[in-house]
Amino acid sequence: MKRTAAIVGAGPAGLYLLANLLEADAFRRVDVFEAVPAPFGLVRYGVAPDHPKTRTISKVLAAGFDYADAHYFGNVTVGQDISVADLRRCYDVVVFSTGMRGDRELGIAGEDLPFSFGASELVAWYTGHPDAPKITLPDDLRSAVVIGAGNVALDVARLLARDPDELVGTSMPRPVVDAFKASTLTDVHLVARRGPAQAKFTSPELREIGKLDGVDVVVEPDDLVLSPDDQAEVENRRQAKTTVTVLGEWAERSPNPAARRIHFHFWRRPVRILGDTAVNGVQVEPTRAVPRASAPDTILPAQMVVRAIGYRGTAVPGLPFDDGSGTIPSADGRVVGDDGPLPGMYVTGWLRRGPTGVIGTNRPDAGEVAASILGDLPELPVPDGSPEELTALLDQRNTQLLTWDDWHRLEAYEAELGRPHGGDPIVVDDLETVLRVIAQRT
Ligand SMILES: Cc1cc2nc3c(=O)[nH]c(=O)nc-3n(C[C@H](O)[C@H](O)[C@H](O)COP(=O)(O)OP(=O)(O)OC[C@H]3O[C@@H](n4cnc5c(N)ncnc54)[C@H](O)[C@@H]3O)c2cc1C
Ligand SMILES: NC(=O)c1ccc[n+]([C@@H]2O[C@H](COP(=O)([O-])OP(=O)(O)OC[C@H]3O[C@@H](n4cnc5c(N)ncnc54)[C@H](OP(=O)(O)O)[C@@H]3O)[C@@H](O)[C@H]2O)c1
Numbered sequence: 001m002k003r004t005a006a007i008v009g010a011g012p013a014g015l016y017l018l019a020n021l022l023e024a025d026a027f028r029r030v031d032v033f034e035a036v037p038a039p040f041g042l043v044r045y046g047v048a049p050d051h052p053k054t055r056t057i058s059k060v061l062a063a064g065f066d067y068a069d070a071h072y073f074g075n076v077t078v079g080q081d082i083s084v085a086d087l088r089r090c091y092d093v094v095v096f097s098t099g100m101r102g103d104r105e106l107g108i109a110g111e112d113l114p115f116s117f118g119a120s121e122l123v124a125w126y127t128g129h130p131d132a133p134k135i136t137l138p139d140d141l142r143s144a145v146v147i148g149a150g151n152v153a154l155d156v157a158r159l160l161a162r163d164p165d166e167l168v169g170t171s172m173p174r175p176v177v178d179a180f181k182a183s184t185l186t187d188v189h190l191v192a193r194r195g196p197a198q199a200k201f202t203s204p205e206l207r208e209i210g211k212l213d214g215v216d217v218v219v220e221p222d223d224l225v226l227s228p229d230d231q232a233e234v235e236n237r238r239q240a241k242t243t244v245t246v247l248g249e250w251a252e253r254s255p256n257p258a259a260r261r262i263h264f265h266f267w268r269r270p271v272r273i274l275g276d277t278a279v280n281g282v283q284v285e286p287t288r289a290v291p292r293a294s295a296p297d298t299i300l301p302a303q304m305v306v307r308a309i310g311y312r313g314t315a316v317p318g319l320p321f322d323d324g325s326g327t328i329p330s331a332d333g334r335v336v337g338d339d340g341p342l343p344g345m346y347v348t349g350w351l352r353r354g355p356t357g358v359i360g361t362n363r364p365d366a367g368e369v370a371a372s373i374l375g376d377l378p379e380l381p382v383p384d385g386s387p388e389e390l391t392a393l394l395d396q397r398n399t400q401l402l403t404w405d406d407w408h409r410l411e412a413y414e415a416e417l418g419r420p421h422g423g424d425p426i427v428v429d430d431l432e433t434v435l436r437v438i439a440q441r442t
Contacts, residue, residue: 052170169424282300
């Protein structure tokens with residue numbers, strides 16, 4: 001007997017899993033529920049718009065929908081439009097791959113001031129996420145502080161500093177491009193609590209910073225003094241070696257009178273975000289005692305702060321949740337409740353592992369979870385309901401859902417929007433327009 005599965009979340013993890021399940025030919029139907037109209041999760045609403053090549057992975061991720069047994073339900077939020085209990089009643093297998101949407105917090109004074117953002121807020125805005133509040137950059141923006149030493153921090157620093165004319169051909173919604181064009185920013189300060197040898201940057205992303213037209217990179221030579229532990233890290237980890245080498249090359253460059261600068265500040269942690277009615281600076285303190293040729297800056301002037309210190313998951317109502325890690329407790333992808341594994345319930349992707357790993361990391365992750373599912377399948381109880389009942393329930397609730405054909409319609413519309421700008425499709429960032437476009441279905 002062939003079985004049925006529901007996948008909640010159409011990001012990379014969910015879509016790699018979809019392909020795995022359908023390849024195994026053990027399912028008569030696999031339904032994918034996605035909270036926003038468009039699929040692909042952070043590939044669409046995370047990957048930087050000036051990295052269009054990376055975003056083309058969506059073509060690979062879409063391959064699961066080539067199977068006739070795969071169905072897409074866009075604009076359906078599980079926990080809101082339908083419940084976890086509805087899904088458990090109607091499918092043999094339910095897999096959660098809802099990723100992470102919020103930001104970790106620093107827990108310091110001033111974090112809630114206007115123009116202090118979590119990276120997820122800024123990223124959701126500049127990629128055109130339909131639920132993202134529209135951001136207005138400060139009128140007097142000259143200097144921004146970005147906290148964190150990972151690739152998200154680099155994305156944010158690069159997009160803030162990059163010549164805005166280079167953003168015109170990207171997928172960014174036009175009001176976002178206009179906001180970057182109007183920005184008067186000249187300096188971005190990237191603040192890392194550890195050293196270059198411990199930074200999480202990957203090498204191509206770091207090197208790209210040094211190649212930006214009209215942007216000078218400023219590195220303090222004192223930050224590059226390596227302790228014996230740092231030295232060991234550099235010898236043992238290629239990425240650490242590249243980071244230290246690249247930063248060393250930049251530290252020796254003669255200052256270039258460029259329009260904008262990105263400053264790297266290592267071994268500093270923010271202790272307070274300053275300002276009365278809005279951000280006007282960040283107080284930082286050193287995290288190691290190394291004599292400096294110059295006095296360490298203790299206050300970095302800034303009209304805007306972005307903390308890029310990691311995303312954070314939020315609980316899906318009806319599921320166990322580990323508040324500390326922001327993940328769903330699991331064993332080999334099986335969701336574990338208070339009394340052990342919950343039969344037929346699985347988790348994959350960032351929601352399983354936490355907010356690290358590139359798109360490709362989700363492929364073996366989904367493979368492991370698919371192996372657990374396929375191994376469990378003969379013993380899983382048959383549900384009382386069916387996917388057809390679930391679909392009827394969605395109809396009754398009058399949800400304005402998108403099918404896979406609707407997504408193609410939206411995709412074509414976005415490609416048309418991009419054509420006059422000679423570039424990528426432009427992301428539609430509001431639900432009303434999406435629903436208007438799909439209402440024209442014949
Ligand atoms: C800013 C940023 C930039 C990145 N850039 C790159 C890059 O350039 N290259 C790279 O290799 N990796 C990049 N990554 C990492 C990569 O995006 C992740 O590894 C990957 O997206 C995680 O996949 P996921 O499926 O677990 O989660 P997600 O991609 O977050 O997908 C989760 C999906 O679940 C949906 N969902 C959430 N809640 C519900 C619900 N209740 N009901 C239904 N659906 C729901 C969401 O809308 C989303 O579509 C980046 C990450 C970030 C944060
Ligand atoms: N182009 C790309 O390939 C690309 C682009 C974007 C994202 N991604 C991937 O997406 C994943 C997530 O990226 P990310 O940048 O969000 O996470 P990340 O790589 O884990 O980096 C988070 C950074 O925040 C710092 N941090 C954490 N808590 C902090 C605190 N309280 N105070 C100060 N600093 C703090 C960490 O420092 P410590 O190390 O000291 O903890 C680290 O430098 C990564 O796997 C990344 O590679 C890839």
